[in-house]
Amino acid sequence: MHRDVLAIVLAGGRGTRLEPLTRDRAKPAVPFGGIYRIIDFTLSNCLNSDVRKILILTQYKAVSLNRHIDQGWKFLCRELDEYIEVIPPQQRIAEMWYQGTADAIYQNVYTIEKAAPRDTLILAGDHIYKMNYAEMIAFHRERRADLTIACLPVPRSQAREFGVIDVDSSGRVLSFLEKPKDPPGMPGNPDMSLASMGIYVFATDVMYELLFQDAAKKEASSHDFGKDIIPGMLADSRVFAYPFRDENRKQAAYWRDVGTLDAFFQTSMDLIQIDPILNLYDRNWPIHTYQPPMPPPKFVHSDPDRRGAALNSIVCQGAIVSGGQVYRSILSPGVRINSYALVEDSILFENVEVGRHARIRKAIIDKDVKVPPGLDIGWNRAADLARGLTVTEDGVTVVAKGEDLERFMPMGG
Numbered sequence: 001m002h003r004d005v006l007a008i009v010l011a012g013g014r015g016t017r018l019e020p021l022t023r024d025r026a027k028p029a030v031p032f033g034g035i036y037r038i039i040d041f042t043l044s045n046c047l048n049s050d051v052r053k054i055l056i057l058t059q060y061k062a063v064s065l066n067r068h069i070d071q072g073w074k075f076l077c078r079e080l081d082e083y084i085e086v087i088p089p090q091q092r093i094a095e096m097w098y099q100g101t102a103d104a105i106y107q108n109v110y111t112i113e114k115a116a117p118r119d120t121l122i123l124a125g126d127h128i129y130k131m132n133y134a135e136m137i138a139f140h141r142e143r144r145a146d147l148t149i150a151c152l153p154v155p156r157s158q159a160r161e162f163g164v165i166d167v168d169s170s171g172r173v174l175s176f177l178e179k180p181k182d183p184p185g186m187p188g189n190p191d192m193s194l195a196s197m198g199i200y201v202f203a204t205d206v207m208y209e210l211l212f213q214d215a216a217k218k219e220a221s222s223h224d225f226g227k228d229i230i231p232g233m234l235a236d237s238r239v240f241a242y243p244f245r246d247e248n249r250k251q252a253a254y255w256r257d258v259g260t261l262d263a264f265f266q267t268s269m270d271l272i273q274i275d276p277i278l279n280l281y282d283r284n285w286p287i288h289t290y291q292p293p294m295p296p297p298k299f300v301h302s303d304p305d306r307r308g309a310a311l312n313s314i315v316c317q318g319a320i321v322s323g324g325q326v327y328r329s330i331l332s333p334g335v336r337i338n339s340y341a342l343v344e345d346s347i348l349f350e351n352v353e354v355g356r357h358a359r360i361r362k363a364i365i366d367k368d369v370k371v372p373p374g375l376d377i378g379w380n381r382a383a384d385l386a387r388g389l390t391v392t393e394d395g396v397t398v399v400a401k402g403e404d405l406e407r408f409m410p411m412g413g
Contacts, residue, residue, distance in 0.1 A: 003081065005137060006117035006204075007051045009042055010104055011125035012059025012089075017260045020390055020400035021366060026058065028125035029065035030264070031349050031367075033271050033280065034316040034332050037068050038258065039125040040289045043084065046123075048247075048285055049133040052082035053115055056125065057104050059089055072290025087111060100224035106211040112204070120207055122200040122225070128267065128278065129197075129255040130247035130285050137201055139242050146206040146237040147230070149173065150199035152244040152253055159183035159193035163226040165241050167194065173239040178226040197244060197255060200225065206237065247285045254278055262394045265364060268347050272312055272328055294318030294333050306339050324354065338373075346378070349401075366401035372409050 015027025022030065028039035039056075046054055058065060066086050076082035087108055089098060098104040105112070105122065112120065119140065121133055131150070140148035151165050164183045166175040176196070177183070183193040210229050214221050221228045233239060246253040254277055258264040270277050280287060294317040299308040301323035310326035319331045323339030334351040337343060341354045346363045354360060355373035363378040371377065377384065378397040385391055387408050390398040399405070 002049075002051050002134060002137060003053075004118040005051050005053065005121055006112060006115045006119075007046050007054045007121040007123060007133070008105060008108075008112070009039070009046075009054060009056045009123045009125045010101060011039055011056050011065060012062075012098060012104065013124075013126050014060050015126065015259070018258075018264060020398060021261070021264070021364070022061070024061060024401055025064040026061050027259075029062075029068060030258075031332060032128065032258070032264075032268065034314045034330050035291065036287060036289045037065075038128060039065065039068075040072075040287055041128050041130070042123050042125050043073060044285075044287045045129075045131050045133060045247075046121075047288060049131075049135075051121060051133055051137075052076055053117070054084045055108070055111065056084065056086045057089075057098075057108060058086055059098055059104075062086075062088065068290055072288070100222050100227070102211060102214055102225050102229050103223035105207070106215050106223070109208065109211065117204050120202045120204045122202065124198045126259075127197070127255065127257050129244075131199070131244065132247055133199075133201075135245060136199070136242050140201040140203075140240070143171075143240050144238060145201075145240045146203050147233065147239045148201040148242050149176075149230070149239065150197040150244055151194050151241045152197060152255060153186060153189070153192040154195045156183050156185055156191055156193045159195055162193075162195035163198075163230070165194045165196055167241045171240050171242075173230075173234060173241050176226070176230045176234065176239075178224075178231070194241065196226065198226075201242075248277075248279055249282060249285075250277060250279060252277070261364070261390070261392045261396060261398055265347065265392070265394070265396045268330060269328070269345070272314055272330065274312075292318070292333055297321070297331075301339065308337075332367075341371075362395060363397040363399065365399045366403070368402045369399050369405065372406050375405060375408060377405075 011028040013027040015022035073084045164177045186192050248254040256267050258267050297315045297319040299321045301308045306323040308321040308323050312328045314330045316333045318334040321337045324337035324341035326343045329346045332350045335348045336353045338356045340357045342359045344361045346360050348365050349367040351368050352365050354371045357374045358371045359376045361378035384397045
């Protein structure tokens, strides 16, 4: 166990491009894959890497994230110096919200000092991937680095969304450009760029010094690692790029930022493929989460026109498919599909109930929504937009948490 490493998970993102899924919750708390939350992947990576001192820094709409951590992640033992602790913004240093990623760490320097880590691992709480951080920490220490940045090759056309790294033959970072308009290509592979994953290992003493220097600049800095800290330290610090080593055990490296509704939908739909790109069934790298105390899923009725069935789908505990048909969909815990209903290519969050004869296609329906009998969602884009529902560029209809759909039914219908 890495007792001299502290992991800090930045989990304060608003995730505005995921609205309405982030209307009531932070992006790391958005449900994914039926039973998980997005943050479970980062936390499971920590646990599987034997990094067991973890701080989670929250900011916006943190109630559901706090509840999830409290329910599902409180099994580490404080007496053995293992913990996952949620730290809300405390304004101990300044009377303001976090101004950037570096400022979030700076405002919690007192808490970090108590843990006295040799190295500090900084992570984002809103990406989906599997990675052994212990190997990255070993790489960092072997090179006596001040900072190590995890990176992976991405097509140049997509690299504008990332910090882009240029390295020499030893892996030492020569330049770091945050979201460049014209990303530089990799040596020997000009169509690809080396992108930062936003995963950093800092020598803690060096990090303190850089954070204090950056804080002193006040309005002259945006207090962000990618924009300010990293470019400013390249001239006189040992900064190395660590090539991402995937624990997903598939041919292509898997790392997803589900930053938009369409990306979220597609990444979720990948899970129901016959051989999904993201392997959730690998017992050597389990993804932990809160498992509610619910009964197993149940399928009832077998008449030719009223058969409870789900094909090519994920069906979670507590779900009941009662005489309805489900195809290529994800049913989260507590979902109920009533007789003669049809659900296709959709994601239903917890406790969604689909009424008789209702039809749902290519939709994301958030928690606690009751779909009235006979209502169609996702079958008519114009009708969905007229109802005030969100419809994405790719044609995915999104129903917000607790949405009252009864108001769309005819009087007495």
